[in-house]
Amino acid sequence: MKQWQVHAIKYADRNARTRADSFIFDDDHGAAHGMDYFMWLLRCEDDVILVDTGYDSAEAVRRDRPIRLNPVEALAPFGLSPTDITKVIVTHLHYDHAGGLHLFPNATLHLQAAEMAFATGPCMCHDTLRMPYSADHVCEAIKRLYAGKVAFYDGDAEVAEGVTVHAIGGHSRGLQCVRVLTSAGWLVLASDAAHFYENFEKRKPFPIVVDVEAMLKGFETLYRLTSSPELIIPGHDPLVQSYFPSDLAPHITRLDRGRSK
Template sequence: MSDWEIFALRYATRAARTRADSFIFDDDHAAPHPMDYFLWVLRREHEVVLVDTGYEADEGARRDRPILLDPREALRPLNIRAEDVGRVIVTHLHYDHAGGLHLFPNATLHMQAAEMAYATGPCMCHATLRMPYTGDHICEAVRRLFAGQLVFHDGDAEVAEGVTVHRIGGHSRGLQCVRVRTQSGWMVLASDAAHYYENLLRQKPFPIVVDLEDMLKGFARLETLASERRLILPGHDPRVTRLFPSVLAPHVFRLDGGPEGAIET
């Protein structure tokens, strides 16, 4: 079978952050450290797999994190309509990755069973662990389950030929990355297993964490899954928009050709 194309769609950005928001251990916690928000499209001929759904304007207003584009509008340059999306890989159920599940009503969701158990279990009694989740998003995932539109995975699994998911954990119990066969080799969409290149390259944990050991082990797992380190794509790093070419629209970046420059920081 042919290789997959991968597109990163930047739908939001947040400048009012510091390095304290990105790294547990850092020499300058007060320095600015912006974050970008992406969803990803895998495309091969007539096949489309969406990875995560972003969140919409109402959620952005509640959290004071406005979006640049509605996720449905972000897909328009690729001629993809939300109602035509048949498969969505949900890397985890945090608001910025699963906040748009309801926008894709005909999609079957693929997620780790551990993530649903975590997001609906006793850990959510703790406000700190509950903070990245929104109840309505979890309810939408449960509705898909009862509608027969949810596939659970337990660890490693194939979603499509040339597309596999792998539970990493750490940031949440059921966080999964996505491994994709491309023209450059096996690329890995890390999602929040590595928010930034620096998390991975310098082994620096992100502060929102349920299991620190799993997060640290996850950095090594990402490297075993990718053909080479440069083909690991962090989930929120603004450097992605500088290392990969913009195509079709200013918010669309093509990833499968590999980065145009060194990823080391």
């Protein structure tokens, strides 16, 4: 079976946060707690899969959440142009994971059907549930659907040899994680099934949540899918760049060989 290289690509960070923004039932809600923003690139010979797209400068201005690198610039060290990307796994449609869909016009999107239904359905009448979504990004996914460039999944599925997606929910209705076969074993890109190591290691739910029970069960799913807990990669933890070696550029971290520390 194919073994893939896996790269975490940091494009933004936000340090004006506290632990109250990251954990429910935390003992020190007032302590500072920064967050990194990533997308991920999978490579195996000539095959390339992008997992999530980050968000662009326009969205950064709208939300007053600056980015360090436009997603296209962040991919430049790989020698890839936006048109080279033909397959994007969208873990969910929140702005920071699907805000760059329009930047990759040739890509087919791989998405849970439950996520599209959630992002376009009556739940979006509620400000709290709608907050992490942007209409432009959801509309881009719909345009891609009408162009015949969306592959929908209902649960667990194989996207490519050695790459599978698994429905988890919790943080959003149709959130999925990505399981990848690497030389170090089965690695799991948790995306927002676990923003931080502490979420799944200490079973602390993240405050932006649709279904707390599904989020807690999702932590167990992450452990079940991986060859080693050290190969569970949370979606926003700055520790990722400390645990794994940099590769190609300071904002790129190589995940598939295991931890360096």
